[in-house]
Amino acid sequence: xITIRDVAREAGVSIATVSxxxxxADAVATDTRREVRAVAARLGYSPHGAARSxxxxxxxxxxxxxxxxxxxxxxxxxxxxxHAVRSQGYHLLVSSSHADRAExxxxxxxxxxxxxxxxxMLPDRxxxxxxxxxxxxxxxxLGGAPHNGDGDAIVIANREGARAMVRHLVxxxxxxIGVISGxxxxxxxxxxxxxxxxxxxDAGLGQDALLRAAGDFSETxxxxxxxxxxxxxxxxxxxxxLNDAMAIGALAALRAEGVSVPSEIAVAGFDDIPMAQxxxxxxxxxxxxxxxxxxxxxxxxxxHLGNGPSGSGVEIVPATLxxxxxxxxPEAWRPTIPESLS
Amino acid sequence: xITIRDVAREAGVSIATVSxxxxxADAVATDTRREVRAVAARLGYSPHGAARSxxxxxxxxxxxxxxxxxxxxxxxxxxxxxHAVRSQGYHLLVSSSHADRAExxxxxxxxxxxxxxxxxMLPDRxxxxxxxxxxxxxxxxLGGAPHNGDGDAIVIANREGARAMVRHLVxxxxxxIGVISGxxxxxxxxxxxxxxxxxxxDAGLGQDALLRAAGDFSETxxxxxxxxxxxxxxxxxxxxxLNDAMAIGALAALRAEGVSVPSEIAVAGFDDIPMAQxxxxxxxxxxxxxxxxxxxxxxxxxxHLGNGPSGSGVEIVPATLxxxxxxxxPEAWRPTIPESLS
DNA sequence: TTGTAGGCGTTATCAT
DNA sequence: ATGATAACGCCTACAA
Numbered sequence: 001x002i003t004i005r006d007v008a009r010e011a012g013v014s015i016a017t018v019s020x021x022x023x024x025a026d027a028v029a030t031d032t033r034r035e036v037r038a039v040a041a042r043l044g045y046s047p048h049g050a051a052r053s054x055x056x057x058x059x060x061x062x063x064x065x066x067x068x069x070x071x072x073x074x075x076x077x078x079x080x081x082x083h084a085v086r087s088q089g090y091h092l093l094v095s096s097s098h099a100d101r102a103e104x105x106x107x108x109x110x111x112x113x114x115x116x117x118x119x120x121m122l123p124d125r126x127x128x129x130x131x132x133x134x135x136x137x138x139x140x141x142l143g144g145a146p147h148n149g150d151g152d153a154i155v156i157a158n159r160e161g162a163r164a165m166v167r168h169l170v171x172x173x174x175x176x177i178g179v180i181s182g183x184x185x186x187x188x189x190x191x192x193x194x195x196x197x198x199x200x201x202d203a204g205l206g207q208d209a210l211l212r213a214a215g216d217f218s219e220t221x222x223x224x225x226x227x228x229x230x231x232x233x234x235x236x237x238x239x240x241x242l243n244d245a246m247a248i249g250a251l252a253a254l255r256a257e258g259v260s261v262p263s264e265i266a267v268a269g270f271d272d273i274p275m276a277q278x279x280x281x282x283x284x285x286x287x288x289x290x291x292x293x294x295x296x297x298x299x300x301x302x303x304h305l306g307n308g309p310s311g312s313g314v315e316i317v318p319a320t321l322x323x324x325x326x327x328x329x330p331e332a333w334r335p336t337i338p339e340s341l342s
Numbered sequence: 343x344i345t346i347r348d349v350a351r352e353a354g355v356s357i358a359t360v361s362x363x364x365x366x367a368d369a370v371a372t373d374t375r376r377e378v379r380a381v382a383a384r385l386g387y388s389p390h391g392a393a394r395s396x397x398x399x400x401x402x403x404x405x406x407x408x409x410x411x412x413x414x415x416x417x418x419x420x421x422x423x424x425h426a427v428r429s430q431g432y433h434l435l436v437s438s439s440h441a442d443r444a445e446x447x448x449x450x451x452x453x454x455x456x457x458x459x460x461x462x463m464l465p466d467r468x469x470x471x472x473x474x475x476x477x478x479x480x481x482x483x484l485g486g487a488p489h490n491g492d493g494d495a496i497v498i499a500n501r502e503g504a505r506a507m508v509r510h511l512v513x514x515x516x517x518x519i520g521v522i523s524g525x526x527x528x529x530x531x532x533x534x535x536x537x538x539x540x541x542x543x544d545a546g547l548g549q550d551a552l553l554r555a556a557g558d559f560s561e562t563x564x565x566x567x568x569x570x571x572x573x574x575x576x577x578x579x580x581x582x583x584l585n586d587a588m589a590i591g592a593l594a595a596l597r598a599e600g601v602s603v604p605s606e607i608a609v610a611g612f613d614d615i616p617m618a619q620x621x622x623x624x625x626x627x628x629x630x631x632x633x634x635x636x637x638x639x640x641x642x643x644x645x646h647l648g649n650g651p652s653g654s655g656v657e658i659v660p661a662t663l664x665x666x667x668x669x670x671x672p673e674a675w676r677p678t679i680p681e682s683l684s
Numbered sequence: 685t686t687g688t689a690g691g692c693g694t695t696a697t698c699a700t
Numbered sequence: 701a702t703g704a705t706a707a708c709g710c711c712t713a714c715a716a
Contacts, residue, residue: 001478001693003692003693003694004693004694005693013702013703014702014703014704015693015694015695015703015704016695016696016702016703016704016705017701017702017703019694019695019696020695020701020702022694023695027701027702028701028702029701029702032701032702046451046452046454047454047455047693047694048396048454048455048692048693048694049392049452049453049454049455049456050391050392050393050395050396050401050455050456050692050693050694051392051396051455051692051693051694051695051708052455052693052694052695053392053694053708054390054392054393054396054692054693054694054695054707054708054709054710055693055694055695055696055707055708056694056695056708057343057708059392061435061456072414072417074417074420074421075414075416075417075420078416078417078420078436079416079438082436082437082438082439083439086437086438086439091435091437091452091453091456092435092436092437093403093433093434093435093436094420094424094434094435094436095424095428095433095434096420096421096424096428097424097425097428109388110388110391110433111391111433112388112389112390112391113389113390113391113392113393113394113709114391114392114403114433136343343709345708345709345710346709346710346711347709355686355687356686356687356688357687357709357710357711358686358687358688358689358711358712359685359686359687361710361711361712362686362711362712364710365711369685369686370685370686371685371686374685374686389709389710390708390709390710392708392709392710393692393708393709393710393711394709394710394711395692395710396691396692396693396694396708396709396710396711397691397692397709397710397711397712398692398710398711399692455693455694685716686715686716687714687715687716688713688714688715688716689712689713689714689715690711690712690713690714691710691711691712692709692710692711693708694707694708695706695707695708696705696706696707696708697704697705697706697707698703698704698705698706699702699703699704699705700701700702700703700704
C-alpha cells in the first residue's frame with residue numbers, strides 16, 4: 001500500500017505538507033503544491049479513508065438500513081437517497097434485508113465508525129420506537145406511522161391517500177369495495193386501512209360497504225386475496241389493494257377468472273410503481289414519490305450534520321390519487337408520453 | 343463517544359481483554375468474557391469501524407460503482423450484490439450516477455480505505471479498460487463486452503440472447519424486423535446488435551430484412567424510434583427494442599398510432615423487468631437474471647478476498663428467451679401465477 | 685489467562 | 701511556509 005509517507009519522501013517534503021495539499025489548506029506554496037500533486041498522481045496515491053475518519057471523526061458516509069430490497073420501490077428509494085447524499089459529497093452505505101428489529105440493531109451497531117448518520121426503515125410496527133440511546137448517530141426514520149414519539153421521520157400520507165381513493169371509488173358509484181390489506185403489523189398498511197374507513201365515513205357508508213381480505217404486500221397474496229373476494233356474495237364492484245404489487249396480483253386473478261376490468265370490477269393500488277401506468281387493464285393508484293421521500297430523509301440526516309438547512313420532527317410526503325381512464329382508449333396512454341412528443 | 347477504554351475501565355480489565363472478547367479470541371476466561379459483554383451492553387459500546395479497519399487492513403465492505411440507478415434493473419442488481427455480500431459478513435458501499443470514466447475513477451479513489459474490493463459497471467464502451475494500476479483493489483467488471491483484455495468480469499450473453507430473439511421472430515414468419523438500438527458506445531447494445539446480425543445470417547436473410555432506429559435505452563427514445571419505424575415503407579412486422587424500457591416506449595407509440603400488437607406488429611424487448619410480463623399488449627423479451635448476475639460479481643470479488651471458492655476470468659450470464667402468448671388468452675398469464683396456486 | 689506497548693495512516697497542534 | 705509529533709480507537713505480538 002502506498003501512503004502519505006511515500007508521497008512525502010518522493011516529493012522531498014514532510015507528510016504534514018502532503019496532508020495540507022490534500023485538504024486544500026491555503027498555507028502551501030504553489031510550487032510545493034504542484035509538485036506534491038504530481039508525485040501523488042504518479043504514485044497513484046489517494047488518502048486512506050479509515051485513517052482519515054479516525055482522526056477527523058467524520059466518515060463522509062451515511063447509512064441506509066432497509067427491511068428488504070424488492071421491486072421498484074427500493075430502487076427509487078435508493079436513488080433518491082444516493083442523489084441527495086452525493087450532492088453533499090457523502091457516500092452511501094446500504095444494508096438491507098433486515099426482517100426484524102434485532103437485525104436492525106445489529107446493522108446499526110456494525111455501522112458505528114462507518115457512518116455519520118443513518119436513515120432507517122423499520123420492518124414492523126411494534127418495532128418502531130428506535131433506540132436513540134445506544135446509537136448516538138443522527139437518525140431519521142423512513143415510513144411508518146406519523147406520530148411515533150421522539151425523533152425525526154419522513155412518512156407517507158398513507159391515511160389521506162387511502163381516504164382519497166375510497167372517496168374516488170364511491171364517487172364512481174361503487175358501494176361495495178373489497179380491500180386487500182397489507183402485512184400484519186405493518187404500520188403503513190394500518191394507516192391505509194384507517195384511511196379507507198375515513199373515506200367510507202365521509203361517504204356516509206357503513207362497514208357493510210367494506211370487504212376485507214388479508215394480504216402481505218406480495219403479488220402472490222394479492223392474487224390469492226382477489227380470488228377470495230370474488231367468492232363473496234354479493235361480490236365487490238371495486239378492489240382496492242393496499243399496494244401496487246398486490247394490485248397486480250389481483251389483476252392476474254381477475255383475468256384468470258374471466259372478470260373484465262374495470263367494467264365488472266375496478267382495481268386500485270397504492271405506492272409508486274412507475275410502470276403501473278402501462279398496465280392493462282388500467283390500474284388507478286395512489287402515487288407516492290418514493291425517490292423524493294428518500295432524498296428528503298437523506299437531507300434531514302445531512303442537516304443534522306451541518307449540511308443545508310436544518311429541520312426536525314415528522315415530515316409527511318404527499319400521496320396523490322392517479323386516475324387512469326379506460327384502456328381501450330388511446331387517450332388513456334397520453335400521460336405516459338413526454339410532453340415534447342405529444 | 344464511548345470507546346474500548348471505557349469498557350475496560352468499567353469492567354476492571356485491560357483493553358486487550360475487551361478486544362479479545364469482541365474478536366472471539368479463545369484465550370479469555372468465561373467469567374471475564376461474560377462480565378465484559380455485560381458492561382459493553384450496558385454502556386452501549388460497539389467497536390469503531392474506522393479504527394478497526396485501520397489496524398486490521400480490512401474494511402469488511404465492498405464497493406459497488408454504477409453508472410445510474412434507474413428502474414428495476416438496478417434494484418435487482420443491488421439486491422443480488424447485497425445478498426451475496428451480507429452472507430459473508432460484508433457491507434455494501436454504493437456509489438451511483440457516474441456518467442463517465444472520470445467520475446468512476448474519482449469514486450474509486452474515494453473508496454480507498456473504505457472497501458476491500460469493488461464491483462464496477464462502466465458507463466461506456468470506450469472506457470471499459472479499467473485501470474487496475476492506481477487501484478490495487480480486487481475489481482470485478484459488471485456488464486459490457488465479454489472480451490476485454492485483463493481482469494475479471496461478469497457479463498450478459500447479449501449476443502446469444504439477441505440472436506435467439508431474431509431467430510424466434512423469423513420463425514414466426516417475420517421478414518422485416520425493426521431494431522431499436524441502444525445508447526451509442528454502450529457495449530451491451532453493440533453486442534446485441536451483433537447478435538441480431540447473427541440471427542439474420544442464421545436465417546439466410548440479408549440486411550434488407552433489418553430496419554434500424556436509434557435509441558438510448560430510455561423509454562422516450564423507444565417511443566420516438568418506434569414512430570420512426572412506422573414511417574418506413576414497407577414497415578416492419580416486428581420491432582425488437584434492445585431493452586425493455588424502449589420496448590415499453592414502443593408499445594406506447596404503437597398504441598398511440600392505433601397499431602394493434604402483436605397482430606399487426608409484434609414487439610420484443612431485452613433485459614429483466616419482471617413486470618414486463620404483465621404488460622398488455624404482450625411483450626416477448628430476452629430475460630436476464632440481474633439479481634443473480636450481481637450476486638456472482640459480488641462473490642467473485644469476495645473470492646479474491648479469501649471467501650468462498652476462487653475464480654477468475656470472464657463469466658457469462660445466460661440470456662433466456664421468454665415468449666408471451668397473445669394477451670386476450672388467459673393462458674398467457676398463467677406463467678405469472680405461482681405454481682402452488684394454479 | 686491477562687496486561688503492556690507499538691503501530692495502522694491520517695490530521696491537528698505546536699514550533700520553527 | 702513547513703516540519704516534528706501527539707493523538708484518533710483499536711488489534712496483536714510479546715511479556716508476565
